[in-house]
Amino acid sequence: MKRVFIAGATGYLGKFLCQEYQQRGWHVTALVRKSSKGTNLPADRIIEAEATWSESLKGIMKDIDLVVSALGITRQSDGVGYWDVDYQANVNLLEEALSSNVAQFAFVHVLNADRMENVPLVAAKAAFVRRLQSADIRSTVIAPTGYFSDMGDFLTMAKAGRVWLFGSGKMRINPIHGADLAAAIFDAVHEGAVWADIGGPETFTQNELAELSFEALKARPRITHLPDVLRRLTLRLLPRLAPRRIAGPAQFFLTAGAMNMTAPPAGTRKLADYFKSQVEQSL
Structure with a gap:
């Protein structure tokens, strides 16, 4: 039986990765920060460690065949930032993988x-x-368009009564469900892909995402388009005026929202069904 080590296992994608690899017959080791968060994970082994502290990773990848890291932070907290987690913690994981x-x-x-x-x-x-990519190890980089969970921001605005968009709202994205992405990641790694851009089966403009949100709520669409110059101005002011935990994710979403985020499609799950389930859960 092959063995996979999954970092970021308690995140949106990480849970689906654990499930996918286990269903495919792999022995799954999940890395979590706190054991209480990993109790419901579909994993054969759960390890509690701090990836930002390299010493805590010593020896935990013995007999592992593959490391899949979905480790990263969206909102900075606990005194750590992107360079602590998205870079250094992953470097620590890579170095342990190399030594093992x-x-x-x-x-x-x-x-x-x-x-x-x-x-x-x-x-x-x-x-x-x-x-x-410069390390002496076979690697695969997965670049997804965006998760269904990210599209929840449109639903949140719609629940508040209005969706606000910068520019024309014609930028396109084909977001993907975590379960579909996990399956696509398994296939890309299994096939030995060096890089894989992955999106979902349906492509939407931002206007269509807004309309879909109101449709899920069975409400009349109310969409307001703001001049794109306000987006650019906000990007310039954010680092100076907002705390890092707010400025960081806002910079990403405001930048990504000004470009098409489309990639080769994978999966079968529909965003409308996801929105419907989110609305039902909130009732």
Whole structure:
């Protein structure tokens, strides 16, 4: 039986990765920060350790065949930032994998990262990708378009009564469900892909995402388009006026929202069904 080590196991994607690899017959070791968060994970072994502290990782990858890291932070907290987690913690995982003679390492990155390296979250991930690709290990970099969970921001605005968009709202994205992405990651790694851009089965404009949100709520669409100059101005002011935990994710979403985020489609799950389930859960 092959053995996989999954970092970031308690995140949105990490749980699906654990489930996918276990269903495919792999022995799954899940890395978690606190054991209480990992009790419901579909994993054969749960290890509690701090990836930001390299000493806590010593020896935990013995007999592991593959490391898959979905480790990263969206909102900075606990006094750590993107360079602490998205870069250094992944470097620590890579170095432990190398010292343990792990055969493969897969990393979940960001689509269009080369156009967003001025965004701290992306810059930290991109720096790790360069480190990974120069290491003496087979590697796969996965660049998803966006998760269904990210699209929840449209639903949140719609629940508040209005969706606000910068510009024309014609930028396109084909977001993907975590379960579909986990399956696509398994296939890409199994096939030995060096890089894989992955999106979902349906492509939407931002206007269509807004309309879909109101449709899920059975409400009349109310969409307001703001001048794109306000987005650019906000990007300039955010680092000066907002705390890092707010500025960081806002910089990413405001930057990504100004470009098409589409990639080859994978999976079958529909965003409308996801929105419907989110609405039902909130009742």
